[in-house]
Amino acid sequence: MSKTAPGSVVFENVTKTFGSFTAIPDLSLTIEPGTLVTLLGPSGCGKTTTLRMLAGLEHPSAGRILIGGKDVTMLPANERDVSMVFQSYALFPHMSSLQNVAYGLESSGIKGKEARERAEDALTLVGLSGMGHRLPAELSGGQQQRVAVARALVLEPQVLLLDEPLSNLDARLRRRVRTEIRELQQRLGFTAVYVTHDQDEALAVSDQIIVMQGGKIAQKGTPRQLYDRPASAFIADFMGEANVLACTVTAIDNGTALVDINGLHHRMPCDAISLGPAELAVRPNAICLEPAKAGDGFTGKIIHSAYLGDHVEYEVETASGNLFVVGPVVETPLQPATTVAISLNNQGIAFIGM
Structure with a gap:
């Protein structure tokens, strides 16, 4: 026109x-x-x-x-x-x-x-x-x-x-x-x-x-x-909600970094990062929860859950602060007071300021 x-x-x-x-x-x-x-x-x-x-x-x-x-x-x-x-x-x-x-x-x-x-x-x-x-x-x-x-x-x-x-x-x-x-x-x-x-x-x-x-x-x-x-x-949380987690980069090899988050060891892609302290932006759907077993590295306790039809929202108390988690499994949701092991997907995780 x-x-x-x-x-x-x-x-x-x-x-x-x-x-x-x-x-x-x-x-x-x-x-x-x-x-x-x-x-x-x-x-x-x-x-x-x-x-x-x-x-x-x-x-x-x-x-x-x-x-x-x-x-x-x-x-x-x-x-x-x-x-x-x-x-x-x-x-x-x-x-x-x-x-x-x-x-x-x-x-x-x-x-x-x-x-x-x-x-x-x-x-x-x-x-x-x-x-x-x-x-x-x-x-x-x-x-x-x-x-x-x-x-x-x-x-x-x-x-x-x-x-x-x-x-x-x-x-x-x-x-x-x-x-x-x-x-x-x-x-x-x-x-x-x-x-x-x-x-x-x-x-x-x-x-x-x-x-x-x-x-x-x-x-x-x-x-x-x-x-x-x-x-x-600020950007991480404003652009779609994110959990900000302190971590330590313990190794870098061929474009991937090994990070330690309170005992959770996770390998993820990186472009330009140095060894030592760093921060991660972790989207709520990048966090996986399951009932904890002896020896699990990074654990937390569910303090609130809400069923929203096609997903469940959780608030999880951890040593890194409270986490907001979106879980896809609605048939058997985890109950409040459950101790859970925490792991991460690679999709939805990024170094802040990298």
Whole structure:
């Protein structure tokens, strides 16, 4: 649909202060044209402030912002070649879907038949052909979200901004709509900057993820890089939940390391690690439990279990701290107070900061 080439986004040493509070201390990043990049992090990490500066809703206190190579640092929102999909959708309740989509075109001077045809094309693009006559109240949450996306795309922006776009949808609908947004972005090739606090959402839609903490970039990379090779305990736990275990690397041989975790000896792949103390990020489903026998090296005691249909969640007290474990065996779950032997799979384990 879009006739406008996707634009790059560059932040050069951007700082944003609110009075005496520095929300963004010194941010530099580059987003390549035609990619979907997610700003991810907990509340207060600076991701929404970063998006608002890109949209022109806030201005930096220092530094520069460029879109498609053009310095837009101090330009108002209506002079930037971006469109935004808001968390609340921000649809006009008294307008039909078609009128909502056409509104931005008409405000920019495109009227009548051309505006209507382009709005109809945009609705077709998001799977709402023939539904232009419906008011927002006559649409489901997912359909309203797609109208909001169509309204943003019809303006053919260099960059599409999405601010927590799925937070008002239920879990099943979130999965479906995030897939639709990703497929649309890949098909049309526009640049998208997506803000969320939901790790699963970020993993599912992104070419690159930028995890923010305290207004700074904690780590950036592909979803697999961040999940498999977390740079810190914060990243390991934030990207899909992880147990952080202290260990000792006792031997390295042909790309594998032998680690000792409180008596558990485990061999695992490694790229660049040294002998001595280290930390492991261990995903809950990488831990195997079975009733302990005499001589088992690393043991613990189950202090809580919860049946969740297709798996059982355990909390296990160990000498390395309490572990969160997801077990696949639901027919004969282990009971609280059971002493268990702990072993590890290779899938779902990584050295932190390696």
